[in-house]
Amino acid sequence: MRTDGEPLPTRRVGELRLSAQGLGCLSMTSFYARADPAEALATVRRAIDRGVTLLDTADVQGLGEGERLLGKAVAGRRDRVLLSTKVGLERDRNGEFRGVRGDRAYIRQRCHGSLRRLGVDHLDLYVKHWAAPGERIEEAIEALAELVAEGKVRHVCLSEVSADTIRRAHAVHPITAVQSEWSLWSRGIEAEVVPVCRELGIGVIASSPLGRGFLTGRIGxxxxxxxxxxxxxxxxxxxxxxLGRNQALVAALRPLAARRDLTPAQLALAWLHHQGDDVVPIPSTARRDHLAENLGAARVDLTADELRAVTDAVPPTAVHGERYPPFLMRLVDN
Structure with missing residues (x-):
């Protein structure tokens, strides 16, 4: 398993130069099993020391707890990182999902809250989280553009939206990056979203690049x-x-990974790193050992034959089940 400490390569994402791999912070405060806060804090700081420059969270993660943890982790290191957070998914005080919002007042309110929780005076990337069916994305982008003009946001981004929404948004204000789920078992953005991003000079930030942990091979x-x-x-x-039907996918990856002394997670990440020099995966972890494993994939070179073998091992048509339940699937890729 490769876990060397070589400096990370960099990638051009829109106007930004980022480390080739970022750190997603979703698992640190919510949605998964409860993480150890001290270990999560140490993981962020280790990532920065290893040269990770993109740190990604969202205002809904732990109902703001994720942003507070990240703010604590980057204190004294702010000039070494780019902070990304999201707005648009509304949850009540109990954490229940209430829907998707993109109105100006809501975006401004949430931005000020994110700045306060992170303890910073600006957000490097502010990401509009999803778009409801029929949502006027132009209003959200106009609000984000105002925040750019005020110096509170540096770059406007989108998450989990359609190619048409990207075009409409970009016509209002330049979009720096689109963050969407992309991995060996979530390939939906390859048909339209990735091509339109490349046409418009927009970078791609690949979230859940390990299939929410499935591609690590640790979920049986x-x-x-x-x-x-x-x-x-x-x-x-x-x-x-x-899970029963999808286990065959990880089983097919294991021997391919073993040939290169890699874990299935590292092979899956290496495959994604080879999808373009404008792609930055942001695997989420709250543990330093998993961070080291993930970063070990950033300098793995795969041959054309190896890439083809990986793709053949996990064909998109072989994945069983949707990414989300029906009520959430209606809210993505709009």
Whole structure:
């Protein structure tokens, strides 16, 4: 397993120069099994020391707890990182999902809250989280453009939206990057979203590049997901039948990874690193050992034959189950 400490290569994402791999902070405060806060804090700081420049969170992660943790982690290191957070998914005080919003007042309010929780005077990337069916994305982008003019936001980004929405948004204000789920078992953005991003000079930030942990090979059954609070219990791909049928995909990756002395996670990340020099994966972890494993993939060179073998091992048509339950699937890729 490669875990060397070589400096990370960099990638051009829109106008930004980023480390080739960023750090997603979703698993640090919510949605998965409860992480150890001290270890999560140490993981962020280790990532910065290893040269990771993009740190990604969202205002809904831990109902703001994720932003507070990240703010604490970057204190004294602010000039070494680019902070990315999101706005648009509304949850009540109990954490229940209330819907997707993009109105000006809401975006401004949430931006000020994110700045306060992070303890910073500006956000490097501010990401509009999803778009509701029929949502006027132009209003959200106009609000984000105002925040840019005020110096509170440096770059406007989008998440999990369609190619048409990207075009409409970019016509209002330049979009620096689109953050969407992209991995060996989530390839939906390849047909339209990635091409339009490249046409418009927009970078791609690949979220959930390890299939929400599935591509690590450490999830063999529903029991491995841990407590009921882990939101993957509600995802079709992680149901008893979904996991059972999807295990063959990881089984097919294992021998390919072993030939290169890699873990399945490293091979999956290396495959994604080869999808373009404008792609930055942001695997999420709250543990330093998993961080080292993930970063070990950033300098793995795969041959054309190896890339083809990986793609053949996990064909998109072989993945069983949707990414989200039906009510959430209606809210992505609009």
């Amino acid at each position: 059954s529903v029991a491995d997901l841990g407590p009921a609070a882990d939101f993957r219990h509600g995802l079709p791909r992680f149901s008893e039948s979904g």
